[in-house]
Amino acid sequence: MKLKKEYFEDVKFFRNRASAFWAMVLILTLVSFPFLFKTYYLSILNLMALNVIVALGLNILVGNTGQISLGHAGFVAIGAYTTAFLLQVGIPFVFTLILAGLITALVGAFLGIPSLRLEGPYLAIVTLGFGLAVMVIIGRMDVFGGRMGMSIPRIKLGWTGLKYDEALYYVFLLITIFMIFFAQNILKSRIGRAFSAIRDSDIAASVIGINLSYYKTLSFAISAFFAGIAGCLWALYLQFLTPGAFTLMMSVLSLATVVLGGLGSVTGSVLGAVVMTFLNLQLDKIVDLPVIGDLISGFSNAFMNPSGIANIKWVLTGLILIAVILFEPLGINGLWIRVKRYWRLWPF
């Protein structure tokens, strides 16, 4: 087995040529996607891109720093509503995107302050309360259209010479790739290692000279920055915002995404978000499946309420979450690592 000998090898972005090659293939496929498939699939990919960004941010907080957040929908909402407001005022999209991220990061840093003294369930309840409070407050503010919601103007993408949907897809793709690079680089820097030290033992980390209050606040801020960027894209994706869009369920599902993908790994966040989004869309159509669908609808008609069959989605999502924790606590990424190790060491 090849071992790392230098520091540079540890902080390299791609582990080897093969992984760089496959990453390039993936990016090229995604770039040529609009020319190959229907526009409907573009909207699914956009949704995946959004969830990837939220998951990246949440994973930095939960997986790498070991803090718990049950209020990430609140951050996404702040990003989305900032975007809506700034775009209506007439500020160009690039600045809106950055501002949405920065303002959300500021709120995140503010929420990070109580996290200095709290942990575990106590932190969970504070973040949960934050997520709910944001939605109630936004729902009452007339600037944001109150409960009626507000529509988001389309951004100017005519200069690209593409259809709006396709141009928007490229915007999403570009931002997502950039955010993946950003997350990976943060985690491989001094900051990322400080986060991991805090996760493993915060007292030990402070003993070796890591400023706990600085890094915990920073972790919240970075995580919120990602959520703010994702919120900005949500606003563009939905084109119409209502406070009901950012519920507690969204926070829970984001956390579920991170756990499903694999805690503390960028690959895990990406995989988790892609799989979770796909499942969320496909489980709605489970009744249309050839054999299982008939079984389920038969069971449903016999014992359950046929009108409630859409709820099977929640049952399956819940079971998947429980199964992940029971059988593979590191999620899809952990599974992937195990498969790789198995083949590398093969006859043994």
Add this chain to the structure above:
Amino acid sequence: MITQLLINSLVAGSIYALIALAMNLIYKASEIPNFAQGEMSMFSTYITFLLLTTFGYPFSIALTGTLLFAFLLGFIFEFLFIRRAKEPNLLGFIIITLGFQLVLFGLAGWKFGSDQRTFSLPFSETEILIRTESFVLTEHNLASIIIAIFVMAGLYILLNHTKLGLAMRASQQNVKAAKFNGIPTDRILGISFGISSVVGAIAGILVAPVATLDPTMMWDPLIKGFAAAVLGSLESLPGAVIGGLLLGLVENLFGYYVSLEFKSIVAFGIIMLVLFVRPSGLFQKHYIRKV
């Protein structure tokens, strides 16, 4: 008016206190914040509804059936999922409880539909017991308070004056030492989950007539109950009761005197303030953690 506010906050507070007690029972025993608590209560309440309305049993049988079901639900949850967790840590447990919550939420929606049902108990929420110029007391109000007091007293007796309670307290304090002394700590944990689920189910039955019965019924009470538990400290059962009552009081006073719109989030403002001063809740003396 102030009397009426006090009555309302006492009623709301008793329900919060019951949910907080249910959370604390589990937290003390296993350090797991059980996010599935609300859905477990909701599901048990649906069982009451099923027994009462669909099968037409009298209330006493329906109640017994429900409490039995709730106990089994908690016990089976612990047995099937919590006990099987590999390399358990706090986040893992939180995810398991959230997953179980989703499962129960989905099952309830699937079985009973997401339409709201009306639910009637022997003590009706519209039947007025006492009416004076300053306040109105309904049967349901009085029943909620009395039942909450009964449950609290029952828990106190169970924990402090029975063999089971002694075993529960022993395994809360030190699992290994309890095991060495011959206490089947796994089974005791399962029973703790069961008892907590029963307490939650009672809270659910009390909530159901006020908020209509639907799968999202317990979301708000659960969060408030959790908040109350955190307010009073997750480690202390009297803390849970006082936290619940305090939360009910503050919420109702705030809702009347300041703003009804922000009533639902004032709880979190207060909790943030309290936790800022006392990070482990009001009734926790000191906080020790091993490195």
